[in-house]
Amino acid sequence: MAVYTYAITFKDHPLRLDDLRGVGASPGPLRTVAAGALTAVVSDVSEELRPKRRDIGAHQDVQQRLMEDGAALPLRFGYTAPDDEAVRLALEERADDYAERLRQLDGCVEYNLKASQNEDMVLRQILSESPEAKQLNDDIRNGTADPEAALRLGELVAQEVRTRQEALASGVIEALRSFAQEIDPGEPSGEDFLSVSFLVSSEQDELFLATELSLAHQMGEGFDFRLHGPLPPYSFT
Structure with a gap:
């Protein structure tokens, strides 16, 4: 089971995602992986994803909803990590860069x-x-x-x-x-x-x-x- 990542936001970012679904044939629930002041919006996927219209639409819907409520760093379609710990490690390693870019993209x-x-x-x-x-x-x-x-x-x-x-x-x-x-x-x-x-x-x-x-x-x-x-x-x- 891989972890599909949609976007990175600040930890206090609103998450109005209950009515949205994730990518994949059997979409897992949208959830977050947090590290310090940052959080990544993710879902679990069991198969290798191809750029189907349904999944691209789901990917973009999550990012668009996040952007409506503030700054978010959107990841390109298809980005996965082996597990939550890998996502958390990536957030920690580039925490300063991500935070600075989020501030620059706020409202853009x-x-x-x-x-x-x-x-x-x-x-x-x-x-x-x-x-x-x-x-x-x-x-x-x-x-x-x-x-x-x-x-x-x-x-x-x-x-x-x-x-x-x-x-x-x-x-x-x-x-x-x-x-x-x-x-x-x-x-x-x-x-x-x-x-x-x-x-x-x-x-x-x-x-x-x-x-x-x-x-x-x-x-x-x-x-x-x-x-x-x-x-x-x-x-x-």
């Missing part, structure tokens, strides 16, 4: 922002604003280009896209920086040019959301902004 949530740009739009911009790209494109279309022109155009366009989108990402982050306690830039994937997480306090929450919405409107058509949150501050624990 995470927002994750992703953004992409329509490929046709950025290509049109490059061909209209870059004389070199425009000339190469015209030569290729007119049949007067040398055999290497298409390769040079592709490389030029790719570099222009990277340069422009890095500048866009930097501008968006800077516009929102003053409303965040901390920022965790991620690596964009797919068509996205931006993937970044913000740690936002309750005092700045409305200003952050209003500014993000204003930015999305200013960028206009051709841009897709996707804001996820409020979330447990996974990126900042």
